[in-house]
Amino acid sequence: MLLCLAASMQLWRSRLGRMMYSMANCLLMMKDYVLAIDMYHSVIQYQPEQEPQLLSGIGRLLLQIGDIKTAEQYFQEVEQISPKLGNELQQNVIIQMNRAFLHLGQNNFAEAHKFFTEVTKLDPSNPVANNNAAVCLLYLGKLKDSLRQLEGLVQQDPKHYLHESVLFNLTTMYELESSRSTQKKQSLLESVACREGDSFNIQCLKLL
Known part of the structure; x- marks a missing residue:
């Protein structure tokens, strides 16, 4: 009986944590950053095993609103508690990503590129690291390398x-590189049409 009760409690705590995480994401979309950060902190109480990821997310959110000093403090805390992840590769990826984003927030694109590249070596299929590494090359004036x-x-x-x-x-x-950008965008649109559904936001292709 006690085992069933404990399992039920754990189940409902997990559900509450997921619900609060969804609420935090909604607040983030509404750009209510203060309440979103408070809600992410609340999620940690119900999903303590996710603390490194959640604190990293808060730090990256703070970078977006320009609070670099507080973001750095969060990232330092993540490095201290990262053993909670229990996976050395995952620890290294999250730490290197946080360092990369911190340098990105400081407009230090060379260092940011270095750390994003380190992540791609650890996790070659990481889309966030690969995308941001290419963006860093653009800001470093290496358009052709970035585009390639x-x-x-x-x-x-x-x-x-x-x-x-x-x-x-x-x-x-494409717009920076060539006067044929419209043709290249249309080629991307064809690729998207073959693979994505009607819900895909084609405004990202900037065809208009």
Whole structure:
């Protein structure tokens, strides 16, 4: 009886944690960053095993709103508690990603690129690291290298890289690189039409 009760309690705590996580994401979409951060903190109480990921998410959110100092404090805390993840590869990936995003927030694109590249060595299929590594190359004035890297990713692994944020970056590079950008965008649209549903937001291709 006690075992059944404990299992039920654990189940409902997990459900509550997922519900609160969804609420936090909704607040984030509404740009209510203060309440979103509070809600993410509350989720940790119900999903303590996710604490490194949740604190990393809060730190990256703080970078987006320009609070670099507080973000750095969160990232430092993540490095201290990362053994909770229990997986050395996962620990290294999350730490290197946080360092990369911190440098990105500081406009230190060379260092950011270095850390994003380290992540791609640990996890070659990581779409966030690959996409951001290419963006860093763009900011470093290496448009052709950046374009080559992003185009290669989309062609080699469309399942992961025919994504709105990746395609937005790629079409922006096309506009910077060539007067034939419209033709290249239309080619991307054809690839999207073959693989994605009607819900795909084609505005990321900037065809209008």
